[in-house]
Amino acid sequence: MTGYGKGEGTFGHKKFTIEIKSLNSKQLDMNVRMPSAYKEKELELRSYLGNHIGRGKVDLTIYYESTGEEKKVQVNKDVLRSYYDDLRELAESIGQQDVDYMGLLMRIPDALKPERLEFDENEWNVVMEIVKDALSAFTEYRTTEGDELEKDFELRVKNILEELENAHEPLQQRMERIQDRIRTNLDEFVDPEKVDKNRFEQELIYYLEKLDVSEEEQRLKSNCEHFLEALSSDDSNGKKLGFISQEIGREVNTLGSKANDADVQRIVVKMKDELEKIKEQILNVL
Numbered sequence: 001m002t003g004y005g006k007g008e009g010t011f012g013h014k015k016f017t018i019e020i021k022s023l024n025s026k027q028l029d030m031n032v033r034m035p036s037a038y039k040e041k042e043l044e045l046r047s048y049l050g051n052h053i054g055r056g057k058v059d060l061t062i063y064y065e066s067t068g069e070e071k072k073v074q075v076n077k078d079v080l081r082s083y084y085d086d087l088r089e090l091a092e093s094i095g096q097q098d099v100d101y102m103g104l105l106m107r108i109p110d111a112l113k114p115e116r117l118e119f120d121e122n123e124w125n126v127v128m129e130i131v132k133d134a135l136s137a138f139t140e141y142r143t144t145e146g147d148e149l150e151k152d153f154e155l156r157v158k159n160i161l162e163e164l165e166n167a168h169e170p171l172q173q174r175m176e177r178i179q180d181r182i183r184t185n186l187d188e189f190v191d192p193e194k195v196d197k198n199r200f201e202q203e204l205i206y207y208l209e210k211l212d213v214s215e216e217e218q219r220l221k222s223n224c225e226h227f228l229e230a231l232s233s234d235d236s237n238g239k240k241l242g243f244i245s246q247e248i249g250r251e252v253n254t255l256g257s258k259a260n261d262a263d264v265q266r267i268v269v270k271m272k273d274e275l276e277k278i279k280e281q282i283l284n285v286l
Contacts, residue, residue, distance in 0.1 A: 002145065002284060003056070005138025007130040011123050014064040018130045020049075020138045022056035024283045034062040037119050038127065045131070052135055062127065080105050149281055153231055153241075156274045157224050160248070163271045164220055167255070170263040171213060213258050220251035238285035245278055 005020045028050055032042055049060065083105055091099045105111060227244045230237050252275060256268035 003138045003142040005134040005136065005141060007133030007135075007137065009126060009130040009133070011126040013067045014123075015067065016062065016064045016127060016130050018127070018134045019061045020053075020058065020134050022053065022058045022138070025055060025057040028053065028055045028058065030058045030060065032060045032062075034060075035064070038062070038124060040119060041124060045128075048131075049135070052139070060131075062131075076111055080108070080111060083108055145284070149285060150231060152281060153278060154228065156278045157227055159274045160252075160271045161221065161224050163267050163274075164217060164224075167259075167264050167267040168217070170261060170267070171217075171259065174259065174261045174264065213255050216251050216255045216258070220248065220255065223248045223251060238282060241285055242279075242282050245275065245282060249275055249279075 002024065003020070003022045007018045009016050030046055030049065030053075032046060034042065034045075038045075045060075049058065084101055087099070087101055087104060091097075223244055227241060227248065230240050230244060249272075252268060252271050256265060256272075259265060259268065
């Protein structure tokens with residue numbers, strides 16, 4: 001979701017520079033800084049960017065530099081004429097000669113006024129073309145970063161699937177060990193002739209079913225495959241990937257809690273480590 005793009009161009013005596021930056025955010029949060037002359041176009045600009053950016057904390061900056069040939073201020077002629085008439089009348093009334101009227105007039109605060117920026121449709125069209133250039137660079141930045149994230153996600157999920165495969169044999173051995181231990185303990189404390197074998201088998205199956213994690217294994221594998229499918233989709237699916245990663249985490253946690261085996265726990269820790277790395281990067285996916 002992070003990105004950066006920059007565009008430059010000129011119109012008349014102005015050199016424009018436009019920058020677009022973004023950080024992670026659950027929604028689109030846009031901050032626009034632009035010259036006041038373009039304020040009437042701000043909503044249009046926000047709508048255009050929103051349709052192309054999706055979401056993120058976005059900063060758009062439009063600024064320009066003058067080449068020096070452009071007038072920045074205007075002489076306030078009407079005000080100065082009025083002051084001049086008043087000053088000359090005052091000087092004549094007191095017999096004052098050789099008055100430096102221009103020197104006095106230019107010290108008056110209202111002598112110069114900033115040139116009022118008027119909206120120019122042609123200039124705005126040029127600005128929008130520069131915005132598109134900046135947006136194109138911004139999108140390219142995001143795409144490049146997205147390609148790297150996709151490779152990283154694929155690696156992490158495949159690592160989880162490999163660890164799941166590694167856990168399969170220890171899980172089977174654990175079930176066999178538990179079953180043998182129960183039989184051995186029962187034979188040690190109870191006369192085998194007094195044991196109802198059918199009842200014993202029912203109780204054993206009931207107990208082992210509670211420890212069985214085959215469903216969790218299958219759901220974890222299915223969720224990982226679903227994650228990879230969503231990852232290859234052309235749609236914006238950052239939130240969807242986040243939901244799937246939560247489901248993966250739920251199955252990994254259940255697998256660890258039901259396993260009750262040191263070898264399996266070590267494998268579960270590895271899967272959790274890979275999943276945490278996925279969750280950290282999912283925040284950067286649209």
